[in-house]
Amino acid sequence: MAGLSLKSLHKTYGKVEVIKGVDLEIEDGEFVVFVGPSGCGKSTLLRMIAGLEDITGGELYIGDKLCNDVEPRDRSIAMVFQSYALYPHMTVYDNVGFGLKLAKTPKDVRDQKIREAARILKMEHLLDRKPGQLSGGQRQRVAIGRAIVRQPEVFLFDEPLSNLDAALRVDTRMEIAKLHADLGATMIYVTHDQVEAMTLADKIVVLDAGVVQQVGSPIELYQRPQNLFVAGFIGSPKMNFVEVAVEAVDGDTVTVASKDVASLRIPANSTSLNIGDKLTLGIRPHDLLPASNGAIVGRVSLVERLGNETIVNLELSSGAAWLAVLEGDQPLRIGESLILSAEPQKAILFDRNGLALLRAA
Amino acid sequence: MTENASSVPDARHQIPLPAARRGRRKSLTAWLFITPAFLFYAAFVLVPLIMSLYYSFLRWDGIGEARFHGLTNYITVLTDSDLLQIIGNAFQLVLYFTIIPVGLGLAVASAIRGQMNGRFGMATRTILFLPQVIPLVAAGIAWSWMFASTGLVNQALKSVGLSSWVKGWLGDFVWALPAVGVIGAWVLLGLCTMLLVTGITKIDTSLYEAARLDGARPWHEFRYITLPGLRQEIGVCITVTVIAALASFDIVYISTQGGPGITTTVPGLEIYRLAFAHRQVGLASALAIVLMVLVLLSIAPVQWFTRDKK
Numbered sequence: 112m113a114g115l116s117l118k119s120l121h122k123t124y125g126k127v128e129v130i131k132g133v134d135l136e137i138e139d140g141e142f143v144v145f146v147g148p149s150g151c152g153k154s155t156l157l158r159m160i161a162g163l164e165d166i167t168g169g170e171l172y173i174g175d176k177l178c179n180d181v182e183p184r185d186r187s188i189a190m191v192f193q194s195y196a197l198y199p200h201m202t203v204y205d206n207v208g209f210g211l212k213l214a215k216t217p218k219d220v221r222d223q224k225i226r227e228a229a230r231i232l233k234m235e236h237l238l239d240r241k242p243g244q245l246s247g248g249q250r251q252r253v254a255i256g257r258a259i260v261r262q263p264e265v266f267l268f269d270e271p272l273s274n275l276d277a278a279l280r281v282d283t284r285m286e287i288a289k290l291h292a293d294l295g296a297t298m299i300y301v302t303h304d305q306v307e308a309m310t311l312a313d314k315i316v317v318l319d320a321g322v323v324q325q326v327g328s329p330i331e332l333y334q335r336p337q338n339l340f341v342a343g344f345i346g347s348p349k350m351n352f353v354e355v356a357v358e359a360v361d362g363d364t365v366t367v368a369s370k371d372v373a374s375l376r377i378p379a380n381s382t383s384l385n386i387g388d389k390l391t392l393g394i395r396p397h398d399l400l401p402a403s404n405g406a407i408v409g410r411v412s413l414v415e416r417l418g419n420e421t422i423v424n425l426e427l428s429s430g431a432a433w434l435a436v437l438e439g440d441q442p443l444r445i446g447e448s449l450i451l452s453a454e455p456q457k458a459i460l461f462d463r464n465g466l467a468l469l470r471a472a
Numbered sequence: 473m474t475e476n477a478s479s480v481p482d483a484r485h486q487i488p489l490p491a492a493r494r495g496r497r498k499s500l501t502a503w504l505f506i507t508p509a510f511l512f513y514a515a516f517v518l519v520p521l522i523m524s525l526y527y528s529f530l531r532w533d534g535i536g537e538a539r540f541h542g543l544t545n546y547i548t549v550l551t552d553s554d555l556l557q558i559i560g561n562a563f564q565l566v567l568y569f570t571i572i573p574v575g576l577g578l579a580v581a582s583a584i585r586g587q588m589n590g591r592f593g594m595a596t597r598t599i600l601f602l603p604q605v606i607p608l609v610a611a612g613i614a615w616s617w618m619f620a621s622t623g624l625v626n627q628a629l630k631s632v633g634l635s636s637w638v639k640g641w642l643g644d645f646v647w648a649l650p651a652v653g654v655i656g657a658w659v660l661l662g663l664c665t666m667l668l669v670t671g672i673t674k675i676d677t678s679l680y681e682a683a684r685l686d687g688a689r690p691w692h693e694f695r696y697i698t699l700p701g702l703r704q705e706i707g708v709c710i711t712v713t714v715i716a717a718l719a720s721f722d723i724v725y726i727s728t729q730g731g732p733g734i735t736t737t738v739p740g741l742e743i744y745r746l747a748f749a750h751r752q753v754g755l756a757s758a759l760a761i762v763l764m765v766l767v768l769l770s771i772a773p774v775q776w777f778t779r780d781k782k
Contacts, residue, residue, distance in 0.1 A: 163681050184687040196682035200700040209696070210686035257686070 113174035113187070113264040113297060114139040115160065121168035122155055122321075129155050131321040132169070137299065137314070142291050145301045146308040147318035147344070153301045154269055156318070160299065161190050161267055173265060189258035190267040193274065195250040197242040197257075203229075204238040207256045214261075228256040231293070232286075248279045255287070259294065268300040272307065284310060305345055309333070317341050334457075339465035342393050348422065350393045351433040355460075357388040363470055365460060367392060371427035373406040375453070379460045379468040390468070391461040396422070398457040399435040405452030409433060414443050425449060521764075527757035534753045545758035554734055555742070555759065559766070561649060562718045562738045566770075568653025569660055569717035574709045576657075577664035581672045582698055585680075588673050597669060604662040612726030615655040616642060619727075642728050648736045655723050660716060664709040671705035672698060707778025711771050718767050739763045 115137040122130035129152045137143050145153040158164040160171060162183035171178050178186055189210075197206050205212075207228055211221040229235045232252045242250055251271060258266055268287070272280045288311055291298050302308055308315050309329040317324040317332065317340070325332060325341045336342035342350045355367035358374060360381045367390060368374045375392070384390075399407070409425030412432075421441040425433045435451055443449065460468045528545050532538035549555050584596055603611065618624040619641040626638040641651040679697050688696065699706075721740035724730060730737035730745075739759055746756035 161681075161685060163684070183681075183684045188685065190682070190685050192678045192682060194676060194678050196676065196678035198679060198683075198696065198700075200703075201696075209683075213687040213692060257682075261686070 114141070115265065115297065115299075116172040117156075117160075117169070118172070119169040120156070120159060120166060120171060122152070122159060122164060123167045129321050130159070130167075133318075133321075133323055135316060135323065135326065137297060140295045140297055142288075142298045142300065142311060142313045143316060144308040144312035144314070145299065145316050145318060146303065146305055147324075149303060151318040152321040153303075153318050155321075157190075157267055157269055157299060157301045160265075161188055162186050187264040188267055189261050189263040189265075190269065191251070191254045191258050191271045193270040195242070195254045195274075197250055197253055199242050201241070202238065203234065203240055203242070203245070203253050203256075206242070206253055207238075207260050210257065210261045224260050225256075228260040231259065231290075232256050247275050248283060251275065251283055252286075255290065259290070264297065266296055266298040268298065270302055271300075272302070272304075280307075287311065306347060309345070315345075317344060319344075335467070335469055336459065337467050337469075339391060339393070339461050339467075342459060342461070342467065346395055348396045348434045348436065350395050350459075351399075351431075352391050352393050352461075353427065353429070353431050353433070355390055355392045357384050357386050357390060359386065360384050364455075365390075365468070367460065370429050371407065371409075371431060375406050375455060375458065377455045377458045377460055378470050380470055381468070383462075384468070389463065391465070393459045393461060394453045395457065396434040396436040398453055399433075399437075399451040400453075401437060401441070401449065402452035403450055405450040407433075407451045407453065409449055409451070411443050411445055411447050411449055414441070414445065416440055423449065425451075524757045524760055527753050528761050530754040530757075532753045533751035534747065535751075538754075541754055545755045546762070548755055549758050549762050558734060558737045558739055558742050559762075561734075561736060562720065562740075562763075562766075564649055565653050565656060565717040565720060565738065566714055568650065569656040569720070570710055570713040572653075572657035573660040573664035573713055574668075574706060576661055577668040577709065578694075578698070578702070578706075580665050581668040581702075582694055584669065585672050585698075588669065597666060600665040600669075601662040603659050604666070606659075608659065608722040609726050611659050612655065612723050615651075615658070616727045619651050642736075643732055645732055645735050648728055648732060652724055652727055652736050655727060656716065656720065659723065660713050663712065667705050667709055668702055671702045675701040703778050707774055710774045710778070714770050714774065715767055718763060718770065 115135075117133050117135040117137075120130055120133040121128065133156060145156060147153050155164060159166050160173075162178070162181065166179045173186055173188070198209065201209065204225055208221050208225045211224060216224070225238070226235070229238055232255060234249065234252050234256065237245060237249055237253070242253070245253065251274075254271070271287070272283055275283060284307060287298075287300075291311075300307075300311060312329055314326060315329055315332050316326050319340050325337045327335075329345075332341060332345045336345060336350075339352070343352070353369060353371050355369040355372055355375075357365055358368050359366040361376075363378055363381065364376050365379045365381045365384060366374055366376045369392075372392060377392070394407075407427070409427045411423055412426045413424035415422040415424075418440065420439065421437045421443065423435045423437060423441065423443060425435060427433060435449075462468055527538075529541060529543075530538040531541040531544070580596075580600065584593065587593055587596075620626075621638070621640045625641065629635065629637045639647065641647050644651075675697065679701070680693055683693050683697055718738075719740050720738050721744065724736055724738050724741050725744075728736040730741050740763075743756045743760050743763070746752045746759065
């Protein structure tokens with residue numbers, strides 16, 4: 112197994128720069144998820160690691176080896192594609208063993224490895240079938256089997272669950288997590304689904320417009336986002352934002368208020384703040400609670416009852432749309448007024464540049 | 473009263489038709505849809521085919537009285553050395569008309585696979601398809617000039633120091649048939665390349681990427697992805713080119729008129745000669761029927777091998 116080191120990686124298509132200097136260290140055996148909106152460059156970055164896209168600038172090390180100009184077949188990597196990329200005219204057995212066949216692995220060793228991969232992925236009964244005879248989930252298992260049979264140093268997954276239905280996605284996600292635990296291999300996984308990112312990753316890399324916005328553990332990204340983009344992208348439903356003004360600065364706390372929010376004292380890095388400064392207040396929908404003395408007042412515009420929780424869409428007096436996720440089945444009606452409180456420790460302030468004013472952890 | 477009167481037809485409509493009557497009505501509708509197309513097909517395919525089969529059992533000059541001739545015409549086709557050579561010529565042309573366009577088409581399609589979008593792809597496709605839109609007569613005349621003693625081919629050979637190779641290609645007993653084959657290959661190359669290039673763009677590019685990660689080299693990509701992925705297009709190309717070779721007429725007629733001797737005569741040309749020059753309509757029809765059977769026998773295995781096995 113091997114770690115990876117990305118040093119100032121750049122990728123341009125003509126005059127368009129899609130990866131703008133990515134620096135990243137991935138430890139041996141780590142499960143790293145690249146996450147970001149469509150077009151942020153996460154798949155391009157993965158394909159650069161795979162060798163399917165040329166590296167315009169910077170250095171890529173797999174283990175200790177500089178791999179910028181190394182052919183994909185010589186990088187000791189395996190990749191699972193979104194479209195599965197199974198060879199349609201070959202049986203599952205031949206698909207899984209194709210790489211070994213090209214590597215001229217002896218037939219008996221090849222057979223043993225294919226059957227072992229099939230056993231791990233519980234697909235022994237599928238070996239004689241062709242991809243066209245398989246369901247989406249089965250195809251994905253074959254694609255994973257084709258990756259593991261070669262025993263690569265790094266596994267790459269390019270949105271592997273996107274084509275599966277919701278239930279199968281959860282199952283396959285658990286299988287991938289188990290596979291990582293069993294193999295202990297370095298895995299890099301690309302997704303735009305932040306639930307997949309949160310559940311699978313040891314480390315999440317949030318990308319936007321070809322720039323790494325933040326790298327950290329899932330909880331770190333959720334609790335201490337470094338900027339507005341990460342705060343809005345990580346967490347479901349997404350974080351609520353509203354513009355506020357600084358009313359008072361007191362050591363490690365800042366008091367803010369606005370038309371929508373009565374005075375709130377929030378722990379924050381206040382060194383560069385002055386009274387009257389405009390900031391953005393961010394509060395997660397799960398951190399809002401109904402309270403008669405709360406600081407936030409909104410009018411209920413929609414109620415979504417999920418049984419275990421109620422998602423309430425609120426319209427604040429400024430017109431801002433907020434969400435609150437309340438426990439249980441709340442007897443709320445559209446049009447009624449709802450007063451909410453927020454735990455100050457969990458609220459985050461962002462400056463005019465969108466950077467979080469976090470206190471040192 | 474009014475309510476009762478209006479309710480009667482409604483009730484009648486709700487009575488289901490007996491199953492047999494429903495079936496007959498469905499069948500009649502189906503036949504009504506099929507009939508116009510069937511009439512056209514019968515008029516332009518079935519009737520001429522049946523008439524040819526009928527004529528093949530006759531001794532007839534096309535004008536006078538026809539006499540029943542039994543299987544004599546077929547025996548002549550299958551035993552006459554000239555006619556057998558003519559049929560053999562057609563099969564030799566298959567080698568040129570099929571192998572060169574399909575082989576080169578595959579090579580071109582593989583080479584430009586990654587550049588099919590944009591101006592380059594469009595220009596390549598247009599240039600490669602150009603021979604297909606040029607009338608065969610024009611192509612035949614142009615190539616006759618190029619293969620002439622003072623033509624472009626011989627000038628090119630001289631310019632590279634191969635003067636000893638210079639000859640009147642289309643008049644040479646050995647080289648006339650290969651020269652005709654080259655003309656046919658040039659004409660069909662565009663069609664095959666177009667079909668194969670279109671087919672190759674339908675192959676999922678992630679298959680090539682997966683293969684590269686699996687350790688495939690360009691030859692492996694061609695062998696394990698391109699060839700199986702183009703199975704049906706290759707089948708169409710082979711079928712079209714085999715038919716073009718076995719049933720060829722115009723290219724041969726324009727470039728060599730079957731000569732020298734009968735070295736480039738093909739069944740299509742011979743059928744024309746027998747029917748309209750020698751007035752042996754029965755023998756010409758028998759040769760046409762034999763040719764049709766040979767075409768079907770040649771194509772059947774191609775169709776079987778290239779069927780979709782997914």
